[in-house]
Amino acid sequence: MTLNRISKLITIYWLIGIKGALGKSVINKICNRYILIKSSRFKFINQNIDISFKKEYGSGIKAIINCAGIVGLEKCIGNKDDAYQINGFIPCKLVEKSGNESIPLLQFSTESVFKCNIKNYLYSENDKPEPTTIYGKSKLIGECISFEYEKKHTICRLPMLYGEQNEHQIISKLITKLIKGENISVANDVYSTPMNSDDVADFVCKWITKSKDYCGQVIHLSSDKYLSLFDIIKIAKETLNIKGELNEVNSSVFTSSEKKPLYGGLNSNKIKLFNFDSSFANYLKSFRVR
Secondary structure (H helix, E strand, O other): OOHHHHHOOOOEEEEEOOOOHHHHHHHHHHOOOOEEEEEOHHHHOOOOHHHHHHHHHOOOEEEEEEOOOOOOHHHHHHOHHHHHHHHHHHHHHHHHHHHHHOOOEEEEEEHHHOOOOOOOOOEOOOOOOOOOOHHHHHHHHHHHHHHHOOOOEEEEEEOOEEOOOOOOOHHHHHHHHHHOOOOEEEEOOOEEOOEEHHHHHHHHHHHHHOHHHHOOEEEEOOEOOOEEHHHHHHHHHHHHOOOOOEEEEOHHHOOOOOOOOOEOOEOOOOOOOEOHHHHHHHHHHHHHOO
């Protein structure tokens, strides 16, 4: 039986970005609860999303969850065209599609749509986006068309993420280096309100059942702790009693092709902040069994 035929018989959710850390976390949470169509971001590069959508997925999709993205300063600089395609153009097409066909869409964005240049300032949903990097600019493009279809989608901005599926991202990579006995230097002036990808996946489950409560909104998900990258790794080192040497440095010692925003961090007027201590403790348990 084809997907088009199946989609007429049962409720289906379309998840995009299945190879990324967030997509994997969402799959682990919802794959046993819902019927999922899973797509990699690469499927849509240089393809007509309108044709793909109708031909492959039919007309019975209940909602779209877009976790796809090219993240990080250097990756976006080195892959500028793909960054604007994946972070900007595809979300625009999905927002248009969800609006025209009345399909709720959950689209993830980032704290990097803000300047992130004021220490101890947490950005809320009411703050004006002013991105300074290719990553932030490409993500903001993906948000902008939303104002034309604001009743059918949710824009969800995220801070720095960590989690069991985020092994290729900065927090997990640094902890792994320490566990291996390496000496590492970590910036003490790069801040965020770090959040566990599993908590984001929990919100996705809530959104699926109550999407009407969130459609037409920009919301922030965040933890309740404002920490530097050094603070985060120090907590991990002390909790796990890691022997590797941890050195505190200024971010200026690291070379970058683009000036890195230092003071990220989100607050929310709409969603209760997630507890960092318990989520981070659960995350660190995964290192004890490796």
